[in-house]
Amino acid sequence: MSDKSGAHAQHEAHAGGGLLSIRLVATIFFALILPALAIILLVNVVTRDYTKTSVSQAAQELALAQRIQKVGSIQLGSASHEAKSGEDVFKARCSACHAAGMLGSPKFGDASAWGPRIKSGFDSLWNSALHGKGNMTPQSGGDLTDFEIARGVVYMANAGGAKFPEPVAPEKK
Numbered sequence: 001m002s003d004k005s006g007a008h009a010q011h012e013a014h015a016g017g018g019l020l021s022i023r024l025v026a027t028i029f030f031a032l033i034l035p036a037l038a039i040i041l042l043v044n045v046v047t048r049d050y051t052k053t054s055v056s057q058a059a060q061e062l063a064l065a066q067r068i069q070k071v072g073s074i075q076l077g078s079a080s081h082e083a084k085s086g087e088d089v090f091k092a093r094c095s096a097c098h099a100a101g102m103l104g105s106p107k108f109g110d111a112s113a114w115g116p117r118i119k120s121g122f123d124s125l126w127n128s129a130l131h132g133k134g135n136m137t138p139q140s141g142g143d144l145t146d147f148e149i150a151r152g153v154v155y156m157a158n159a160g161g162a163k164f165p166e167p168v169a170p171e172k173k
Contacts, residue, residue, distance in 0.1 A: 083145065083151070086151035086156075089144060089148050089149065089155065090152050093139060093152065094108075094156060098156060103135040103136075105136065106160065111160050111161040114156075114159075114160025115160070117160075118161060122154070122162075126153050129149050129152070150167040151167055154167060
């Protein structure tokens with residue numbers, strides 16, 4: 001009888017060992033292989049380039065050009081703009097100080113303040129505007145041309161009693 005019980009025990013141990021190996025394989029599959037496959041599929045979905053399959057080459061190039069275009073641009077000395085009038089120059093650049101006579105500047109239209117300056121002549125006034133004088137910063141080299149600054153000088157000086165002629169526009173090249 002001990003023989004039979006020993007053979008039966010071996011058979012159960014062998015059968016249990018087979019069940020154990022199936023459980024081991026299932027555990028390895030569900031713990032390692034299945035998550036690895038899920039990660040691979042997820043990475044594939046996230047990194048897939050949908051533009052290659054759904055958009056033409058020309059549309060891709062246009063989209064790329066729009067994404068990398070410049071944000072802004074600088075245009076220096078546009079030859080196509082019309083010169084500003086003396087009044088426009090005064091309003092844009094000169095009125096901040098000359099409208100109220102700030103920092104010792106001659107007030108717009110004040111003949112007594114402009115008189116001595118007008119006597120020095122247009123070229124002297126224009127040179128002072130271009131290169132700066134006293135508290136006034138140089139106006140040349142900014143967004144206004146020297147011709148436009150000359151128009152502004154004539155506008156202010158004539159309002160203060162001068163009789164300067166309107167500056168002649170430079171010839172376009």
